[in-house]
Amino acid sequence: MSYEAVFAELYELVKREMSAGGAHGFEHVERVLRLAGRIAREEGADIEVVRFAALLHDLERRMEDSGEVSCHAVASAERAEKLLKERGLSEEFIERVAECIRTHRFRGNIAPVSLEAKVLSDADKLDATGAVGIARAYLFGGRYGQRVWEAEPRRERFYPGMRGEDYSPRTEYELKLSRLKERMYTSTGRRIAEKRSSFMKLFFDELEREVRGED
Numbered sequence: 001m002s003y004e005a006v007f008a009e010l011y012e013l014v015k016r017e018m019s020a021g022g023a024h025g026f027e028h029v030e031r032v033l034r035l036a037g038r039i040a041r042e043e044g045a046d047i048e049v050v051r052f053a054a055l056l057h058d059l060e061r062r063m064e065d066s067g068e069v070s071c072h073a074v075a076s077a078e079r080a081e082k083l084l085k086e087r088g089l090s091e092e093f094i095e096r097v098a099e100c101i102r103t104h105r106f107r108g109n110i111a112p113v114s115l116e117a118k119v120l121s122d123a124d125k126l127d128a129t130g131a132v133g134i135a136r137a138y139l140f141g142g143r144y145g146q147r148v149w150e151a152e153p154r155r156e157r158f159y160p161g162m163r164g165e166d167y168s169p170r171t172e173y174e175l176k177l178s179r180l181k182e183r184m185y186t187s188t189g190r191r192i193a194e195k196r197s198s199f200m201k202l203f204f205d206e207l208e209r210e211v212r213g214e215d
């Protein structure tokens with residue numbers, strides 16, 4: 001099977017298995033595919049490896065959400081290896097794709113080594129920044145009954161078991177989203193992150209003014 005045919009088949013499989021909506025649904029995969037492809041071209045990375053990795057990177061996230069596995073990156077990498085092997089792609093190619101997926105997780109302790117893995121990591125984090133990052137944080141917040149704003153923000157990240165009303169995307173911004181720009185690996189990623197970060201700052205500053213009853 002050609003790369004093109006395998007990609008088309010797996011695209012449909014991923015679309016079927018993942019939810020359409022939500023912060024980590026198929027829409028997220030489509031955005032990461034577009035962004036990772038663009039960064040790969042600008043950085044001179046292998047587009048084929050990057051796009052397969054982007055397509056499959058969050059496939060087993062629901063297993064982490066349901067507590068079946070502790071790390072969706074490792075589980076998704078294993079699933080990707082299996083899917084690509086069944087379709088006859090080379091071992092070398094499969095390992096390069098799997099490395100990208102294994103190392104893309106924000107809190108993961110395995111850092112990306114190859115340029116392709118750095119590109120996926122940057123694209124995935126960039127999707128948590130800018131206007132789309134704000135929209136996703138509020139989608140996630142809505143699911144857990146979070147506030148639009150909290151007067152006394154907590155100094156810890158939202159964790160399973162924490163009450164949603166004790167938290168808001170604004171705190172997520174302060175604790176995580178505002179720092180993503182420091183975690184970029186490529187210069188293209190850094191440039192996009194700078195632009196998106198300034199937009200997020202503008203949004204949360206404006207939100208604070210409005211919450212205080214200013215114009």
Ligand SMILES: [Fe+2]
Nearest residue numbers: 028057058124
């Ligand atoms: Fe992702």
